[in-house]
Amino acid sequence: MRxxxxxxxxxxxxxxxxxxxxxxxxxxxxxxxxxxxxxVVLLVIAxxxxxxxxxxxxxxxxxxxxxxxNAKRYLFFIPMWILATGNLWGGTGTAYDGAGQIYAVISMLxxxxxxxxxxxxxxxxxxxxxxxxxxxxxxxxxxFGMGHIINLFTGQADLTTxxxxxxxxxxxxxxxxxxxxxxxxxxxxxxxGLIDVFSLFANGSRHYMTAWIYMGATILIAIxxxxxxxxxxxxxxxxxSH
Numbered sequence: 337m338r339x340x341x342x343x344x345x346x347x348x349x350x351x352x353x354x355x356x357x358x359x360x361x362x363x364x365x366x367x368x369x370x371x372x373x374x375x376v377v378l379l380v381i382a383x384x385x386x387x388x389x390x391x392x393x394x395x396x397x398x399x400x401x402x403x404x405x406n407a408k409r410y411l412f413f414i415p416m417w418i419l420a421t422g423n424l425w426g427g428t429g430t431a432y433d434g435a436g437q438i439y440a441v442i443s444m445l446x447x448x449x450x451x452x453x454x455x456x457x458x459x460x461x462x463x464x465x466x467x468x469x470x471x472x473x474x475x476x477x478x479x480f481g482m483g484h485i486i487n488l489f490t491g492q493a494d495l496t497t498x499x500x501x502x503x504x505x506x507x508x509x510x511x512x513x514x515x516x517x518x519x520x521x522x523x524x525x526x527x528x529g530l531i532d533v534f535s536l537f538a539n540g541s542r543h544y545m546t547a548w549i550y551m552g553a554t555i556l557i558a559i560x561x562x563x564x565x566x567x568x569x570x571x572x573x574x575x576x577s578h
Contacts, residue, residue: 337388338388338392338554341345341388341392343419345458345461345462346459346463346466347460348458348462349454349458349459350459351519352381352385352406352454352458352460353454353455353479355381356381356450356451356454357418359377359378359381363377363463368436369431369432369439369440369443369444369536370431370436370437370439370440371439372435372439373442374439374440375439375443375446375450377563378443378446378447378450379446380473381446381450382453384450385453385454385458386448386453389453389457392551395472396565396575397461398453398457398458398521399456399457399515399518399519399520399521399522399575400453400457400459400521400522401520401575402520402522402575402576403522403523403575403576404518404519404520404522404523404574404575404576405533405573405574405575405576406571406574407523408516409518409568409571410469410514410518410523410565410568411561411564413514413527414521415510415560415561416510416514416524416527417527418557419507419510419527419531419553419554419557420527420530420531420534421530421534422461422531422534422550422553422554423531423534423535423537423538423550424534424537424538425546425549425550426538426539426543426570427538427539428537428538428539428548429537429538429539429540430536430537430543431535431536431537431538432536433539437454437536440534440536441533443535444529444533444535444563445529445532445533447528447529447532448525448526448527448529448530448531448532448533449525449528449529451480451528452511452515452521452524452528453521453525455476455511456476456481456511456512456515456521456524457515457521459475459476459479460472460476460512460515460516462472468527469516473509473512473513473516476508476512477505477509477511477512477519478505479508480504480505480507480508480509480511481501481502481503481504481505481507481508482501482505491519502551503550503551505553506551506554506555506558507528507531507554507558509558509562510557510558510561510562511524511527511528513561513562513565513566514565516565517565517567517568517574518572518574518575519574519575520574520575
């Protein structure tokens, strides 16, 4: 893998994304998020990419060395924390029973980690030298959103998928800008994991209107928070190892 990484970082990132997407399609479509196999496969992917990063001492490059020292600069990431609760706005419940819910929670935490590392870490960083910061942010964010089209292949309704795509693109911009400015993936990983976990405790019968409100709020906050982050001056030595 090291040779491929050194030869073509973009291809390396795309391969990881494809592996993750195909695994998600196969398991979600046939077994569901509550399956222990979903947890196992995601754990294997998470360990694989983490071992590669650590073995090649790429933690700093991919924002895995610690929390940003000056979180105040990013408004303490409050916009992310507020939006992370959006799946609970229509009421609460549980998606699965017993062990299935536990497996699903673990899987969603792993999804948050894996998607941030491969989309915000591998892909975004690989795009910068070739396309520049602005285009890299756009491509990384849109690719992340379009990746949610895979839900069409898992039996999910078209309208729900459309909502998730735009929702994911908006989140993609937030996550990418936070990573770019703070040089840390940790806040994004936590927020992403919370979003996915809270989806398992959302009211399954909530009205589409609630989903549209959440999507609209996410897009609006993404624009406002994005403008703030873009105008935020660069700062060195952002992350702390503790």
